[in-house]
Amino acid sequence: MSRRFIKNRQTSYLRNVLISIALFLTVFGFFSYGIVSVQKDMEKNEMETLQSAVTRDITRCYAQExxxxxxxxxxxxxxGLTYDSSKYFVDYQPLGANIMPDVTIIRKGGGN
Structure with a gap:
């Protein structure tokens, strides 16, 4: 009897497992990339929001006082300015009573 039409079950099972693992790793990679991308966008938005809040409060103070x-x-x-000081360093340099202060915001931990 010829065995050329009989599949080797172990080879077929191993191939299916390898395909499943490869597919899982591909999906996991795309998912991880998406999370990192969203996190970077959120960090950028946080910096912009903090910059906007500081500028708004400085302008409001000048307008009122x-x-x-x-x-x-x-x-x-x-x-009422609040921010996470463990996450951001805000350098505030007043230049005079009628000159807008120089404000620099730096993300701690090496971020920009």
């Missing part, structure tokens, strides 16, 4: 705030602490106390 006629001078720019002397410190970041002043904005926190009188205008």
């Amino acid at each position: 006629g001078t720019y705030p002397e410190s970041l602490a002043y904005l926190k106390k009188h205008y």
Whole structure:
């Protein structure tokens, strides 16, 4: 009796397992890439939101009081500015009562 029409079950099973593993790893890779991409977009949006909030509060202070705030602490106390200081470093450099302060926001941990 010839065996050329009889499939080797072990070879067929191994091939199906390898295809399943390859398919799983491909889907997992795309999923991981998507999560990382969304996380980067969220971090960028957080930075933009913080920059916007600081600028808005500085402008509001100037409009209400006629001078720019002397410190970041002043904005926190009188205008309710809040941010995650463990995540961001905000460098606030007042340049004068009637000159907009220089504000630099840096993400801690090596991010931009």
